[in-house]
Amino acid sequence: MAAAGGHAARDILGTIGGTPMVELARLAPHSGVRLYAKLEGSNPTGSVKDRVALAMVESARASGALGRGQTILEPSSGNTGISLALMGRLLGHPVRIVLPDNTTLEREELLCLYGAEIINSPGAEGSNGAIRLAHSLAEADPDLFMPYQYGNEANPRAHETTTGPEILEQVPDVDAFVAGLGTGGTLTGVGRHLKHAKPGVRVVAAVPLPGEQVQGLRSLEDGFVPPVLDESILDDRYLVSNRDALIGVRRLLREEAIFAGLSSGAAVAVAVRVAREMASGAVVVLLADGGWKYLSAKLWTRGLDELSDDLASSLLW
Amino acid sequence: MSTIRIPPVLRENVGGSRTVEVSGSTVAEAIEDLFGRHPSLRERITEDGKLSRFINVYVNERDVRYRDGLETPVGAGDTIILLPAMAGGTA
Numbered sequence: 287m288a289a290a291g292g293h294a295a296r297d298i299l300g301t302i303g304g305t306p307m308v309e310l311a312r313l314a315p316h317s318g319v320r321l322y323a324k325l326e327g328s329n330p331t332g333s334v335k336d337r338v339a340l341a342m343v344e345s346a347r348a349s350g351a352l353g354r355g356q357t358i359l360e361p362s363s364g365n366t367g368i369s370l371a372l373m374g375r376l377l378g379h380p381v382r383i384v385l386p387d388n389t390t391l392e393r394e395e396l397l398c399l400y401g402a403e404i405i406n407s408p409g410a411e412g413s414n415g416a417i418r419l420a421h422s423l424a425e426a427d428p429d430l431f432m433p434y435q436y437g438n439e440a441n442p443r444a445h446e447t448t449t450g451p452e453i454l455e456q457v458p459d460v461d462a463f464v465a466g467l468g469t470g471g472t473l474t475g476v477g478r479h480l481k482h483a484k485p486g487v488r489v490v491a492a493v494p495l496p497g498e499q500v501q502g503l504r505s506l507e508d509g510f511v512p513p514v515l516d517e518s519i520l521d522d523r524y525l526v527s528n529r530d531a532l533i534g535v536r537r538l539l540r541e542e543a544i545f546a547g548l549s550s551g552a553a554v555a556v557a558v559r560v561a562r563e564m565a566s567g568a569v570v571v572l573l574a575d576g577g578w579k580y581l582s583a584k585l586w587t588r589g590l591d592e593l594s595d596d597l598a599s600s601l602l603w
Numbered sequence: 604m605s606t607i608r609i610p611p612v613l614r615e616n617v618g619g620s621r622t623v624e625v626s627g628s629t630v631a632e633a634i635e636d637l638f639g640r641h642p643s644l645r646e647r648i649t650e651d652g653k654l655s656r657f658i659n660v661y662v663n664e665r666d667v668r669y670r671d672g673l674e675t676p677v678g679a680g681d682t683i684i685l686l687p688a689m690a691g692g693t694a
Contacts, residue, residue: 495686496686510688520669523666525684
């Protein structure tokens, strides 16, 4: 995807992917293991979702599923929506994003700046609520195209063909890969590539422990396992509280001077735990976004207890 | 005794409690003890005698599927979390 130095990209889409890998020597729990971070905040809109949005839009345009000038509709708590809005602006598609009403101000502003229309869903219903609303809007209007990252194979494929190979090239001796679980696209795609190349690699998911107010399930049957998640790829799965994710995000900034988003803090918390239990080897953790879209939430400056309570009612990753 | 944390969607079945103390030396025994105390829960979270696939079980933050499943040992001080499958966040 991204041009390997030297020449100019044709447009901003040519700068997606090819993100840096950096060793986290200060966060490694002991000298036997090396810990590395893949900095997805370096993508044009500041998150890993640029890879996914590009792959979904390109494959839909190629297959004809997305026609010239057709409107794109997608449920998103922010990052995918912003990435799709960039694609829409550049490629001439109006974009509508169903966004829970308890994310951060930065996300709404960025969506507007890239020209997307925001449709709010109730924050208390979490991402499930946004997905429900988007499905009903898409059913009511057949002119809308919904990429639907939770069920679109282009999502894991983007990671299998770009993120995974980049990781293997940057850290050829990788033994474990850790990432946050949202749609499951990153873990499934990167996991497939790494396990194909090195069958012994462990793939570990960091799962958010949702605050009670965002556990917006009306019933258990409302429960949701994303279709793109291949659970057989996972070797382990850890729950991370908002508090531990915050501690992770602050350690990243304080000890490694890396400014990353909340899910990155959660992934780092799990990566350190995985590394601690290994005698030797290399662990790669994917940092899904930069810290910019979280400034208004004051993740780095407010008291931990107050902030943990506050995050229980919002949807930040 | 270990502690089972009950998600909001299931609290009506346990008289509103957020946590329930249970006995048992494995996750399966602990959940059986929970069903004994709150019988209506059994029907809500099992299908054909097995735990619903919409319920994820964690012991001390680690998913039991990748350990010994329902045979994962538990004891004093351990926390079992029953978490409904939900859509993730940075979506």
